[in-house]
Amino acid sequence: MSLNSLNTPAALVDVERLQRNVRRMQDRVDALGVAFRPHVKTTKCLDIVQLQRAAGARGITVSTLKEAARFHAAGFTDILYAVGIVPAKLPQALALRQGGCDLKLITDSVEGAQAVGAFARDHGHTFDVWIEIDSDGHRSGVPPEAPALLDIGRALAEGGTRLGGVMTHAGASYELDTPAALAALAEQERAGCVRAAERLRAAGWPCPVVSVGSTPTALSARALPGVTEVRAGVYVFFDLVMANVGVCAPDDIALSVLTTVIGHQADKGWAIVDAGWMAMSRDRGTQKQKHDYGYGQACTPEGEVIPGYVLSGANQEHGILSRAGAMDPEIARRFPVGTQLRILPNHACATGAQFPHYDALAADGSLREWPRFHGW
Amino acid sequence: MSLNSLNTPAALVDVERLQRNVRRMQDRVDALGVAFRPHVKTTKCLDIVQLQRAAGARGITVSTLKEAARFHAAGFTDILYAVGIVPAKLPQALALRQGGCDLKLITDSVEGAQAVGAFARDHGHTFDVWIEIDSDGHRSGVPPEAPALLDIGRALAEGGTRLGGVMTHAGASYELDTPAALAALAEQERAGCVRAAERLRAAGWPCPVVSVGSTPTALSARALPGVTEVRAGVYVFFDLVMANVGVCAPDDIALSVLTTVIGHQADKGWAIVDAGWMAMSRDRGTQKQKHDYGYGQACTPEGEVIPGYVLSGANQEHGILSRAGAMDPEIARRFPVGTQLRILPNHACATGAQFPHYDALAADGSLREWPRFHGW
Numbered sequence: 001m002s003l004n005s006l007n008t009p010a011a012l013v014d015v016e017r018l019q020r021n022v023r024r025m026q027d028r029v030d031a032l033g034v035a036f037r038p039h040v041k042t043t044k045c046l047d048i049v050q051l052q053r054a055a056g057a058r059g060i061t062v063s064t065l066k067e068a069a070r071f072h073a074a075g076f077t078d079i080l081y082a083v084g085i086v087p088a089k090l091p092q093a094l095a096l097r098q099g100g101c102d103l104k105l106i107t108d109s110v111e112g113a114q115a116v117g118a119f120a121r122d123h124g125h126t127f128d129v130w131i132e133i134d135s136d137g138h139r140s141g142v143p144p145e146a147p148a149l150l151d152i153g154r155a156l157a158e159g160g161t162r163l164g165g166v167m168t169h170a171g172a173s174y175e176l177d178t179p180a181a182l183a184a185l186a187e188q189e190r191a192g193c194v195r196a197a198e199r200l201r202a203a204g205w206p207c208p209v210v211s212v213g214s215t216p217t218a219l220s221a222r223a224l225p226g227v228t229e230v231r232a233g234v235y236v237f238f239d240l241v242m243a244n245v246g247v248c249a250p251d252d253i254a255l256s257v258l259t260t261v262i263g264h265q266a267d268k269g270w271a272i273v274d275a276g277w278m279a280m281s282r283d284r285g286t287q288k289q290k291h292d293y294g295y296g297q298a299c300t301p302e303g304e305v306i307p308g309y310v311l312s313g314a315n316q317e318h319g320i321l322s323r324a325g326a327m328d329p330e331i332a333r334r335f336p337v338g339t340q341l342r343i344l345p346n347h348a349c350a351t352g353a354q355f356p357h358y359d360a361l362a363a364d365g366s367l368r369e370w371p372r373f374h375g376w
Numbered sequence: 377m378s379l380n381s382l383n384t385p386a387a388l389v390d391v392e393r394l395q396r397n398v399r400r401m402q403d404r405v406d407a408l409g410v411a412f413r414p415h416v417k418t419t420k421c422l423d424i425v426q427l428q429r430a431a432g433a434r435g436i437t438v439s440t441l442k443e444a445a446r447f448h449a450a451g452f453t454d455i456l457y458a459v460g461i462v463p464a465k466l467p468q469a470l471a472l473r474q475g476g477c478d479l480k481l482i483t484d485s486v487e488g489a490q491a492v493g494a495f496a497r498d499h500g501h502t503f504d505v506w507i508e509i510d511s512d513g514h515r516s517g518v519p520p521e522a523p524a525l526l527d528i529g530r531a532l533a534e535g536g537t538r539l540g541g542v543m544t545h546a547g548a549s550y551e552l553d554t555p556a557a558l559a560a561l562a563e564q565e566r567a568g569c570v571r572a573a574e575r576l577r578a579a580g581w582p583c584p585v586v587s588v589g590s591t592p593t594a595l596s597a598r599a600l601p602g603v604t605e606v607r608a609g610v611y612v613f614f615d616l617v618m619a620n621v622g623v624c625a626p627d628d629i630a631l632s633v634l635t636t637v638i639g640h641q642a643d644k645g646w647a648i649v650d651a652g653w654m655a656m657s658r659d660r661g662t663q664k665q666k667h668d669y670g671y672g673q674a675c676t677p678e679g680e681v682i683p684g685y686v687l688s689g690a691n692q693e694h695g696i697l698s699r700a701g702a703m704d705p706e707i708a709r710r711f712p713v714g715t716q717l718r719i720l721p722n723h724a725c726a727t728g729a730q731f732p733h734y735d736a737l738a739a740d741g742s743l744r745e746w747p748r749f750h751g752w
Contacts, residue, residue: 282658
C-alpha cells in the first residue's frame with residue numbers, strides 16, 4: 001500500500017514522529033522522578049496507547065466513561081476519569097469498578113462528594129475519589145487555599161468514598177508562548193496541587209496522589225517536588241497550537257490530514273482540496289497565537305512544510321489552500337488537480353476525532369489502519 | 377425512556393420541529409414549481425432522509441462517496457455527488473454506477489472533464505457529469521460567462537461522459553441577514569446557473585438539469601424560471617447561524633445537545649456542563665453575525681430558550697455556561713449539579729457529526745436512536 005492508494009481525506013500518523021514524541025515525554029517525566037499517566041482523549045486509539053504503555057506509562061487518563069470502558073476491555077485497569085462526576089454517571093462508574101476496573105473519579109464540590117458517597121453507601125461500594133484543584137483559574141476545580149477544600153475532604157470522609165489524591169490541569173498553559181512563562185506556570189501548577197494535598201493531610205486525611213499536567217507544563221517543569229504523577233495528552237501528536245506555544249517544532253507533528261487537490265480558482269490564487277472542516281475540524285486555535293495557520297499548514301506528501309501555504313478557508317468537504325500574504329498566480333500549475341498534500345492540524349485532538357481510523361505510516365513506508373472510536 | 381435516562385452529552389432531535397422544517401422546505405420548493413434534492417451531508421441519517429423522501433424529495437445530494445454508497449445500499453438511486461471529482465475517486469464512482477446507482481459527478485475544469493472522460497472510455501462506461509457554476513465567488517465553480525464553460529462542455533462531448541446539467545451553490549448566502557439581500561442573491565444564483573445552461577445549449581449540448589440552492593436562497597427565492605431543481609441541507613435541523621441569517625427562529629431548531637451540569641465556578645458566574653467542543657463542535661459560526669451565541673444557546677430540558685445563557689467557552693468535554701453580559705451570582709442555585717439543559721448549536725452539520733447517533737424525541741415523549749455515520 002502507498003499513500004496514493006489511500007482514500008482522501010485521511011488521518012495520517014507518522015509513526016516515527018509519534019514514537020519520538022512518546023519517548024521524549026516519557027524521558028522527561030522519568031527525569032522528573034514521577035509517574036506518567038497519558039491522557040488518551042487525544043487519540044482514543046488502542047494501538048497508540050499501547051505504545052505509550054510500552055514506553056513506561058503507568059495508568060491512563062480518560063475524558064469519557066466510554067474511553068474507560070473501551071480501554072478497560074483492552075486490559076487497562078488503572079484509569080482516572082478526569083471530568084467531574086455527576087450522579088447520573090455513577091451507575092456506569094460502579095459497573096466498571098465492579099468489573100475490575102480501578103477507576104478513579106474526581107469532584108470539586110461538597111455536593112459532588114456527597115452524591116458519590118450516598119450512591120456508594122446505597123450500593124455497598126467504596127469509590128476512589130480525587131479532588132480537582134484549580135491552579136490557574138481556567139476551568140474547573142477548587143482553589144488550593146479555599147475553605148471548601150477541607151469541606152470536600154470532610155464530605156469524602158463520611159463513607160462510601162476514599163480520598164485518593166488531588167489533581168489539577170493548568171490549561172492556561174495553552175495561552176503562553178515563552179519558556180519562562182511556561183516554567184512559571186508549571187511551578188504554579190505544582191505548588192498549588194502540592195499545597196492542596198498538604199492541607200488535606202494536615203486535616204488528617206491521607207492524600208497519596210498528587211497529579212498535575214498539561215503538555216506545555218509537563219515539558220516545561222524544572223522540578224516536581226511533592227508531585228507523584230504527570231498527565232499529558234496532545235504531546236503524542238503535537239499540533240500547530242503546540243508549535244506556537246513553543247513546545248514542539250512543526251516537523252514534530254505526527255498527525256496530518258492527507259488531501260487531494262480537486263480544483264482551482266486560479267485568479268484568486270486558490271487551490272481547492274478535499275479536506276474541509278469535516279476533516280480538519282472547525283478548530284481555529286492558532287487564530288489568536290503568534291502565527292495564524294488558518295485551518296492548517298500545507299506539507300508535501302512526504303511531510304515537509306511548504307512555507308506560506310495554508311488552508312485559508314474551509315467548508316464541509318472543501319478546503320481553500322492559498323499562500324498567506326501575496327496570492328500565488330501559479331497555484332494551478334504548482335498544485336494540479338490530483339496533487340496529494342498533507343495538512344498539519346491546529347489541534348490534533350479535534351482533527352483526529354473527525355476520523356474513524358488513523359492511517360499509520362511507518363518509516364519503511366508501510367501503512368496500517370489504527371481504529372479509533374468516537375461518541376459517548 | 378425519558379430524557380433523564382439518556383447518557384449526556386446526547387444529540388437530541390425534536391421530531392416535531394424536524395417534520396415542520398421538512399414540510400416547510402418541501403412546500404416552498406413545490407410552490408416554486410421545481411424538484412427538491414435534499415443534501416444529506418447535514419444528517420447522514422437514513423431515518424431522517426426517509427422522512428424527506430416521504431415528504432416529496434426527488435433524489436439526494438451527497439458530499440462524500442461514502443454517503444453515496446450508504447444511501448444507495450438503502451435504496452436511493454438518484455444521487456448527486458456535489459464535490460468536484462478527482463481521478464483517484466473514479467474507481468469508486470464507477471463501482472457505484474455499475475451497481476445500479478444513478479450517480480452524477482461534477483467538475484469545474486477542462487482537466488477534470490478530460491480525466492473523467494479518459495477513465496470512462498478506458499472502462500467502456502459513460503458518466504453523467506454536471507458542470508459546477510460559480511454564482512457568487514465564494515468557493516468552486518466556473519463563472520457563467522467564462523470562456524472556460526464552453527471548453528468544459530467541449531471536453532465532456534469527447535466521449536465517456538454525458539453533460540447532465542449545471543449546478544451551483546450560493547454559499548455566500550450564509551453571510552447575509554436581510555430578506556432583500558437574500559432574495560437578491562437567490563436571483564443571482566438562479567440567473568447565473570440558467571445563463572450557464574443557456575450558453576451550453578446554444579453551443580449545441582443539451583443541458584437538461586439546472587440545479588441551484590442553499591438553505592437561505594431556497595427559502596428566499598421569489599421565482600425560479602429556468603431552474604429544474606433546488607438543493608438544501610441544513611434547513612432540516614436549522615441552527616443559530618440560520619437564525620441570524622433570518623430564515624428560521626431559534627425555536628425552529630430541531631437539533632440540540634442534551635447536557636448535564638457537572639460543577640460551578642460560582643464567583644465567576646460559571647456553570648460547567650458536560651458538553652464541550654467534542655459535543656458542540658468547534659464551530660463558532662455566529663461569532664461574526666449579529667448575535668454571537670458562543671458555542672450555543674442554553675434551553676430548558678423541554679427546549680425553551682433561556683434568554684442570555686450561552687456556552688461562553690468550551691474545552692474537549694467541558695462547556696462553560698454563563699450569562700452574556702452581567703455575570704450571574706446565582707448560577708449555582710439556578711443550575712445545580714445534575715441539572716439537564718439543551719444547547720442549540722451554531723452549525724447543525726458540524727454538531728451532528730460529533731455523534732454516532734441522534735436521540736429522536738417524538739411529540740409523545742418517546743425516544744428512538746437514529747444512527748448516523750461518519751468518516752469517508
